[in-house]
Amino acid sequence: MTSISSASPAFTGKDPNNRLFGPLPDVQGDAGYEAGHPERVGFFTDTSVCIGCKACEVACKEWNTLPMDDSHGTRDTMGLSGMSYDNTGQLGANSWRHVAFIEQVRTVDLPMPTFGRPGDDRQGSGPSPAVSGDAGSQAHMQASVLNAEALSEFDPQTGQSGTDKQVRWLMSSDVCKHCTHAGCLDVCPTGALFRTEFGTVVVQGDICNGCGYCVPACPYGVIDRREDDGRVFKCTMCYDRLTDGLMPACATACPTQSIQFGDLDELQARADARLATLQSQGVETARLYGRDEDDGVGGNGAFFLLLDEPEVYGLPPDPIVTTRDLPAMWKAAGKAALMIVGVAASAVLGSRRPR
Amino acid sequence: MTEGIATRGGGWRRADGPPAETRKKKRRGGRRGGRGEVAMVDDVEFTSYYGRPIIKPPVWKTPDVPLYLFLGGAAGSSSILGALADVTGRPALARASRLTAGGGAVLSVVYLIHDLGRPARFLHMLRVFKPTSPLSVGTYILSPFGAAAGGAAALELLGWFPGLKRFAGLVSAVFGGPLATYTGVLLANTAVPSWHAPHTELPYLFGGSAMAAGGGITMAFTPVEEAGPSRKMAVAGAAIELVVMHRVENGHGIVSEPYHEDRAGLLLRLAKACTVAGAALTVVSGRHRAGAVASGVLLAAGSALTRFGVFDAGMASARDPKYTVVPQRERMAARAAEQAHASSLTQ
Ligand code: SF4
Ligand code: SF4
Numbered sequence: 001m002t003s004i005s006s007a008s009p010a011f012t013g014k015d016p017n018n019r020l021f022g023p024l025p026d027v028q029g030d031a032g033y034e035a036g037h038p039e040r041v042g043f044f045t046d047t048s049v050c051i052g053c054k055a056c057e058v059a060c061k062e063w064n065t066l067p068m069d070d071s072h073g074t075r076d077t078m079g080l081s082g083m084s085y086d087n088t089g090q091l092g093a094n095s096w097r098h099v100a101f102i103e104q105v106r107t108v109d110l111p112m113p114t115f116g117r118p119g120d121d122r123q124g125s126g127p128s129p130a131v132s133g134d135a136g137s138q139a140h141m142q143a144s145v146l147n148a149e150a151l152s153e154f155d156p157q158t159g160q161s162g163t164d165k166q167v168r169w170l171m172s173s174d175v176c177k178h179c180t181h182a183g184c185l186d187v188c189p190t191g192a193l194f195r196t197e198f199g200t201v202v203v204q205g206d207i208c209n210g211c212g213y214c215v216p217a218c219p220y221g222v223i224d225r226r227e228d229d230g231r232v233f234k235c236t237m238c239y240d241r242l243t244d245g246l247m248p249a250c251a252t253a254c255p256t257q258s259i260q261f262g263d264l265d266e267l268q269a270r271a272d273a274r275l276a277t278l279q280s281q282g283v284e285t286a287r288l289y290g291r292d293e294d295d296g297v298g299g300n301g302a303f304f305l306l307l308d309e310p311e312v313y314g315l316p317p318d319p320i321v322t323t324r325d326l327p328a329m330w331k332a333a334g335k336a337a338l339m340i341v342g343v344a345a346s347a348v349l350g351s352r353r354p355r
Numbered sequence: 356m357t358e359g360i361a362t363r364g365g366g367w368r369r370a371d372g373p374p375a376e377t378r379k380k381k382r383r384g385g386r387r388g389g390r391g392e393v394a395m396v397d398d399v400e401f402t403s404y405y406g407r408p409i410i411k412p413p414v415w416k417t418p419d420v421p422l423y424l425f426l427g428g429a430a431g432s433s434s435i436l437g438a439l440a441d442v443t444g445r446p447a448l449a450r451a452s453r454l455t456a457g458g459g460a461v462l463s464v465v466y467l468i469h470d471l472g473r474p475a476r477f478l479h480m481l482r483v484f485k486p487t488s489p490l491s492v493g494t495y496i497l498s499p500f501g502a503a504a505g506g507a508a509a510l511e512l513l514g515w516f517p518g519l520k521r522f523a524g525l526v527s528a529v530f531g532g533p534l535a536t537y538t539g540v541l542l543a544n545t546a547v548p549s550w551h552a553p554h555t556e557l558p559y560l561f562g563g564s565a566m567a568a569g570g571g572i573t574m575a576f577t578p579v580e581e582a583g584p585s586r587k588m589a590v591a592g593a594a595i596e597l598v599v600m601h602r603v604e605n606g607h608g609i610v611s612e613p614y615h616e617d618r619a620g621l622l623l624r625l626a627k628a629c630t631v632a633g634a635a636l637t638v639v640s641g642r643h644r645a646g647a648v649a650s651g652v653l654l655a656a657g658s659a660l661t662r663f664g665v666f667d668a669g670m671a672s673a674r675d676p677k678y679t680v681v682p683q684r685e686r687m688a689a690r691a692a693e694q695a696h697a698s699s700l701t702q
Contacts, residue, residue, distance in 0.1 A: 020487070083405045084371075090407060100404060104367040168367065187544060189491035190476075191483035209479045210472015213490050216413040216545035216673060225414045230472030285365040308367060311680045314404030318683035322544050323487050325554050329540040330486075332555040336539070336562035337532030340432055343566055343591045344584070348439040351583030 021324040023293035024180050031195035040199030041242065042264040043251065043302035044271050045173050047313075048278060048286065050258040052171035056097045057088060059253035063238065067226075069094040075228060090314070091174055093226035096235035097250050100313045102170040172313045173250070173259055176201070176222045176235035177290055178301030181321040184214035184223050184234075199264070199301055200237040208232055219297065219319035237302075264301060271305060283307070289315060296320030399609065401684070403676035410546045412673040419470040421662040423463050424538045427497070428565030428658065430459025431535030432592070433573050434504050436584060438528035441521055448584065450511055451576040453524055455569065456531070457508020460501040467497070489540040496533045503527035535565035542669060548679055549614065549672035550665075552607040560599040560665070564658040566592025567630060571654030574637070574647050586641045589654050593634035596661060597627065603665075609681050613668040622664035630657030 024030055028037045060066065070079035071089025081087045086101040182201045185193040192207035193214060203214075203223070210230040214223050223234040238248035246252075251261035260267060271288055278286040285307050290300030296319050310317045403409070437452025468477045481498070485491040504527035510520035539557030542550040550557065570589025574582045604614040604623070613619055633653030640646025672678040 081405075092411075102404070103370040105370045106366040106368065167370065183546060186485075186487040187490065189483070189485065189488045189494060190479040191485070192479070207476075207479055207482075208473070209476035211480070211490060212414040212470075212472060213488065213545075215411045216547050219410065219546040221408060221410040221546075224411050225472055227414075227472075232472075285367070308365075309402060311402045311409070311676070312369075312404065314407055314409060314676075316409050316679055316683055318687050319546075322546050322551055325551070326487060326489075326540070326544055329489075329543050329554045329558065333533065333536040333540045333558040336536040336558040339559070339595075340532045340535055340562050340566055341435055343595075344432065344435045344439055344588050347570075347584040347587035347591065348436070348443055348445075350587060353444065 020186075020326060021181050021296060021321055022298055024298050027180055027195065027199045028197055033197050037197045039263040039265075040301065041237070041262065042178065042199075042267055042300070043175060043237070043248070044260045044262075044267040044305070045175065045302065046258050046260065046271070046274060046305045047170065047172035048274075048283070048305055048307055049256045050099070050171040050173060051256055052085065052099055052101055052169065053255065054088070054099045055253040055255060056173050056250035056259055057095065057099055059249040060097045060235075061095075063241070063249035064096065064236070066094045066096065066233075073224060075226065091176070091220075091222050091234075092224040093229075093233040096175065096233075098174045100170070100172045100174055102308075102312060104168050104170060104308070106166050108166055170307055170312065172304065172306065173254075174313065174315070175250070175302050176237075177220055177297070177303070178235075178237060179321065180293065180298030180301070181323070182297070183217035183219055183321045183323060186321065186323040186326075187213045187217040189213060196239055196242075198237070198239075198242050200239065200242075201301075202236045202239050203232055203234060205231060205233075217322055219316055219321065235302075267303075271303065274305060278305075296324065399677070399681050401677050401680040403680060407676065408674050409676045409679040410673055412670055413545070413547065414472075415666075416470055417663065417666060417670075419466045421659070421666045423466040423470070424542075424561065424662040424666070425564075425568065425659040426459040426463035426466065427538055428535045428561055428662075429568035429572055429655065430456045430463060430504060431500070431531035431533075432562075432565040432569030432588065433459070434500070434524070434527040434531035436569060436573060436588060437507075438525050440581075440584060441524055445581045445584070447581045448573060448577045449524070451573045452569075453504070453507045453511045453520075455572050455576070456504040456524075456527055457506075457511070460497075460504040460508075460527075464497065464501050489537060489544050493534075493537045493541060496530050496537055500527050500530035500534050503530070532562075535569075536562045542665070545669075546679075547669045547673045548610040548682060549607075550669040552610045552682070553603040556599055556603050556606075557665070560596060560603060560661070563592045563595030563597075563599055564661050567596050567633070567654045568592075568658035571633060571637075571651040571658070573651075574641065574654075575651030577647075579642050579644060579647055582641070582647060586637050586647075589650075590634050590637055593630045593654060593657070596630055596658070600627070600661065608685075610672055610678050613671040613675075613678065614664070617667075617671060619664050619667035619671055622660050622667060626657050626660030626664055628657075629653045629660060633657055 027040055067075050069075045070077045071081035071087050073090065073092040073094065075094060081089050084101045084103060086099065088095050088098045091098045178200045185195065185201050189211060190207050190209055192204045193201060194204065196202050208231040210225060210232065212225055214232055215225060223232050225232045241248055247261045251259045268291060271291055275286055275288055287306055288303060289306050289310050290303030293299035306313060433452040434456035437449050437456055440448035440452055468474045471477060480491065480494040483491065484495060503523045507520050507523035507527060510516055536558040539561040543554035543557045545551060566588050570585045570592055574585035574589055577585060604611055614623060633650045636646055636650035636653060641650055
């Protein structure tokens with residue numbers, strides 16, 4: 001039996017650089033799994049093709065038999081959020097997938113874009129010098145159908161009303177990020193949270209004593225306590241299905257392949273390619289989120305392609321695992337403890353002995 | 356004019372809201388999902404998902420956790436005082452300190468366990484030891500401390516085994532300092548903005564607060580001739596508490612804000628008043644019975660209120676996405692500026 005550590009690699013002695021953050025090429029190995037463990041798996045959630053159908057939410061609830069709750073996480077109540085088509089509201093103990101929904105508008109003070117003028121004067125550059133008519137430019141126009149302005153007509157997420165106002169819908173299926181440096185896992189005092197052989201982060205329900213420390217330690221606000229149960233719950237990336245060689249329920253149910261499941265490095269390559277495609281098509285606001293292994297949590301096992309700033313979707317723009325600063329905190333606590341001893345000693349020594 | 360495409364975010368903004376929230380939450384606005392409040396003060400711009408919090412506010416309950424912090428601190432500092440009083444021949448002070456430490460230890464364990472979602476599983480805390488988890492480390496501080504301090508106090512009351520009692524008192528003193536300061540790490544090692552930002556200051560704050568409380572309580576229960584060390588420790592602790600609190604409240608930009616607002620602000624103002632009054636009264640009339648009791652009560656109240664205030668401020672900062680987004684945006688901007696600077700140097 002190998003002993004699987006639920007501590008951060010920095011303290012298991014298997015991490016030569018004593019890192020509490022930064023890239024970690026072999027997460028499972030650092031957690032104590034022997035060579036030959038399975039590849040690290042993950043989710044790539046490409047929100048540019050999400051249609052907001054919430055099939056992932058339903059599949060997750062069914063497979064994991066999660067209780068019903070309202071948009072504030074109150075169990076067994078049905079309630080509309082009253083804010084958008086999103087009545088799930090947030091990730092929580094009873095919602096392990098959450099499809100965010102944002103309706104956005106922007107004003108475009110321009111005549112209706114036409115196909116005769118690729119690269120219209122939207123950038124303020126005046127009429128395009130492109131000549132129209134010959135076959136070459138026709139082909140070019142066809143190819144550029146997916147440029148930014150054309151996207152506004154063809155992308156199901158974007159509609160145009162009148163000439164001055166565009167509307168688009170952003171939909172994104174949020175999930176636990178299965179961080180490389182997971183704050184929840186680092187702070188769990190019982191070892192209930194552990195790193196699986198797939199590199200994911202899972203709570204053991206028979207160990208968790210509901211201390212609740214993981215809840216504020218997660219920089220993404222994912223894990224939460226089910227109040228009537230007392231324990232915490234979150235996405236397991238369908239650990240039970242993975243061990244049987246099945247895809248997680250949400251990825252299986254997703255009809256548009258917005259949720260892609262696979263080996264993490266393969267997904268990362270696919271995401272990079274997808275980002276390049278979108279950017280070459282002029283979707284300038286596309287960006288990957290959680291892909292960068294140099295970010296504050298060492299990269300995510302579940303990462304995203306977003307079409308707007310992360311906070312628009314309710315994601316933190318620059319999350320950092322809290323334990324990165326823990327050595328400094330322990331140092332301060334140690335010094336402060338010595339301070340107490342010093343003050344107490346000088347208080348005693350500085351007082352006259354009673355008669 | 357084209358708003359967008361070339362601008363950041365493509366000019367998109369939420370259809371039913373402002374491009375960026377500039378609203379200030381009104382009082383009592385801390386409830387989950389509350390939005391649409393009227394502007395009170397013009398505030399920093401930030402975007403959020405319908406005003407919802409980004410991180411999950413801690414599920415820790417009040418008063419359990421603030422009381423745990425307070426009692427652990429008072430017990431920790433008085434155990435040290437008790438051991439020192441014992442070896443320097445101050446039996447009355449040693450007795451009062453042992454009883455304070457023991458009582459505080461037992462009560463704080465009760466509060467800690469009561470706050471668990473599954474109290475019956477408290478012992479699961481002892482199945483691993485994790486330096487990355489302040490609660491795990493704290494359990495291994497609190498357990499021996501509780502046993503030693505509780506034992507010493509029990510023997511003190513029963514009058515049995517004086518040698519063992521002294522030994523238990525000394526053992527508890529070893530763990531007393533860490534018990535009083537680790538709680539600062541406990542709060543700071545979270546994603547809660549107003550706790551994490553002052554992460555090197557909270558241990559000192561709680562250490563100072565612990566000395567004020569421990570000194571105050573033992574002073575109230577010890578004959579004034581013997582309580583000199585208590586008075587000195589209490590005044591020094593109060594001074595440290597006030598100085599560090601000032602830095603926590605003012606040194607961290609926007610995340611210092613919750614320390615001034617709403618309930619947290621009120622609690623912390625009361626805490627300051629009690630601590631100042633208690634320390635001043637200790638100096639002026641700590642040598643009289645009534646003065647010692649009054650100032651002891653004030654100092655203990657100040658320490659407890661500090662814990663409640665800090666706890667509340669953190670909760671408020673977790674509930675408002677502003678405190679998560681704005682500092683992170685500032686951090687990103689600073690990083691970008693640094694990179695731009697570095698690349699301009701290499702050219
Ligand atoms: S996103 Fe939160 S809950 Fe998920 S692994 Fe990271 S820290 Fe843990
Ligand atoms: S609530 Fe459970 S999973 Fe979370 S830190 Fe505590 S013991 Fe670990």
